[in-house]
Amino acid sequence: MIGVVALALAVLTTTHASGLWTDNNWVNGKTFSPTNYTVVTGLFVQDEPTFNATGYNVLTDGFGLLDKSAKRWSNFTDYIHRLNREADDYTTYKVIYIARHGEGYHNQAESTYGTPAWNCYWSLQNTDGNITWGPDAVLTPNGVAQALAVNAAWKEQQQAGVPLPQKLYSSPMRRSTSTLNLTWSDILLNKGYIKEMFRESIGLHTCDQRSNLSIIQEANPGWQIDKSFTFHDELWNPIYEEQLNQQALRVRMLLNEIFATDPSTFISITAHSGVINSFFVAVGHQRFGVQTGGFVPVVVSWPQRDMSFRITKTAELMRSDRSRQSHIPQPPWQ
Numbered sequence: 001m002i003g004v005v006a007l008a009l010a011v012l013t014t015t016h017a018s019g020l021w022t023d024n025n026w027v028n029g030k031t032f033s034p035t036n037y038t039v040v041t042g043l044f045v046q047d048e049p050t051f052n053a054t055g056y057n058v059l060t061d062g063f064g065l066l067d068k069s070a071k072r073w074s075n076f077t078d079y080i081h082r083l084n085r086e087a088d089d090y091t092t093y094k095v096i097y098i099a100r101h102g103e104g105y106h107n108q109a110e111s112t113y114g115t116p117a118w119n120c121y122w123s124l125q126n127t128d129g130n131i132t133w134g135p136d137a138v139l140t141p142n143g144v145a146q147a148l149a150v151n152a153a154w155k156e157q158q159q160a161g162v163p164l165p166q167k168l169y170s171s172p173m174r175r176s177t178s179t180l181n182l183t184w185s186d187i188l189l190n191k192g193y194i195k196e197m198f199r200e201s202i203g204l205h206t207c208d209q210r211s212n213l214s215i216i217q218e219a220n221p222g223w224q225i226d227k228s229f230t231f232h233d234e235l236w237n238p239i240y241e242e243q244l245n246q247q248a249l250r251v252r253m254l255l256n257e258i259f260a261t262d263p264s265t266f267i268s269i270t271a272h273s274g275v276i277n278s279f280f281v282a283v284g285h286q287r288f289g290v291q292t293g294g295f296v297p298v299v300v301s302w303p304q305r306d307m308s309f310r311i312t313k314t315a316e317l318m319r320s321d322r323s324r325q326s327h328i329p330q331p332p333w334q
């Protein structure tokens with residue numbers, strides 16, 4: 001933490017100085033996000049460099065787990081628990097099941113009109129007079145069927161012992177909260193947890209303008225919503241659209257928050273193609289397109305052990321004295 005604080009001060013100094021001195025020789029500081037995520041590979045086919053997403057169906061391939069033995073999920077769960085048990089105080093492992101919502105009316109309109117016409121004209125409208133996708137597009141009947149197929153696949157893997165998520169995060173968009181509900185409501189009693197920062201690329205497209213808080217609360221009774229959530233959508237605007245690197249930064253900031261506050265090991269996130277892409281960028285996973293209704297399991301760790309100045313964890317401030325080990329065991333089946 002000392003290192004990070006010192007760097008933060010250096011940035012402030014730079015900002016201040018550059019206002020006074022804008023010489024071409026001025027050397028700017030670096031910009032970076034202080035958290036270092038690592039994807040644990042060797043577990044899922046989606047992490048393999050040879051993975052081909054075209055035509056791949058995660059639901060009929062046991063979610064992509066490479067181990068196809070009968071005990072695969074208990075092996076997997078044991079392995080993840082072992083990683084966490086043996087990790088030092090500055091490292092944690094989480095399995096993140098990141099899902100894309102089922103087909104929405106905006107997806108239907110985009111395939112009807114084609115991506116160029118969608119992007120430069122139709123996405124800025126709310127409707128074509130027949131179907132309506134803005135604001136806050138909802139699921140089509142096909143999207144509902146896709147979410148129910150994901151629900152059925154989870155039930156099937158549940159028979160094989162898949163570790164279920166302990167926390168269900170969602171984008172605030174209706175197509176995401178509906179997909180979450182259809183996927184989980186008859187498997188888990190957990191209610192969703194709505195995170196504004198899991199919403200799709202902000203701006204321009206009307207389908208990405210979210211509903212009012214009261215509409216979201218009414219549709220999702222008992223769900224948790226961040227205290228900072230505003231009644232109206234104050235982030236969306238009709239002129240500018242957020243770019244991938246900006247979105248990746250906010251997704252990473254949200255991951256930092258989740259890693260800092262949520263001790264769950266198995267986490268589900270229901271969001272959007274842009275969020276999944278940003279998530280891949282944020283954690284350093286190879287990028288590929290995920291179909292509507294699809295999802296990807298990713299094992300992410302947050303290792304800080306290589307930093308000479310370590311992040312001071314809350315536990316350390318509280319004088320935790322757990323022993324530290326830096327050995328990472330290999331998966332038992334390798």
Ligand SMILES: *[C@@H]1O[C@H](CO)[C@@H](O)[C@H](O)[C@H]1NC(C)=O
Nearest residue numbers: 049050051052053054055056
């Ligand atoms: C990926 O799979 C699709 C469909 O099977 C195939 O057409 C395509 O050539 C593959 N791409 C690569 C790079 O192997």
Ligand SMILES: *[C@@H]1O[C@H](CO)[C@@H](O)[C@H](O)[C@H]1NC(C)=O
Nearest residue numbers: 069070071072075078332333
């Ligand atoms: C993992 O699965 C294999 C095959 O079913 C089994 O032989 C092995 O004992 C399992 N390992 C663990 C650690 O459970």
Ligand SMILES: *[C@@H]1O[C@H](CO)[C@@H](O)[C@H](O)[C@H]1NC(C)=O
Nearest residue numbers: 105108128129130131132140
């Ligand atoms: C209206 O949209 C539906 C899909 O929701 C489509 O099947 C139908 O062909 C459309 N009608 C017209 C007149 O475009």
Ligand SMILES: *[C@@H]1O[C@H](CO)[C@@H](O)[C@H](O)[C@H]1NC(C)=O
Nearest residue numbers: 181182185190191192220221
């Ligand atoms: C899911 O939606 C149904 C209505 O469609 C509702 O009764 C139920 O409370 C919802 N479940 C959750 C977990 O919000």
Ligand SMILES: *[C@@H]1O[C@H](CO)[C@@H](O)[C@H](O)[C@H]1NC(C)=O
Nearest residue numbers: 135136209210211212215232
């Ligand atoms: C939000 O709520 C206001 C009333 O408070 C209403 O006029 C408006 O149409 C709502 N907007 C959306 C996007 O739901």
Ligand SMILES: *[C@@H]1O[C@H](CO)[C@@H](O)[C@H](O)[C@H]1NC(C)=O
Nearest residue numbers: 036037038303304305306307
């Ligand atoms: C980030 O983590 C990787 C993998 O543990 C390590 O090789 C790298 O040195 C780390 N970078 C920093 C800045 O800690």
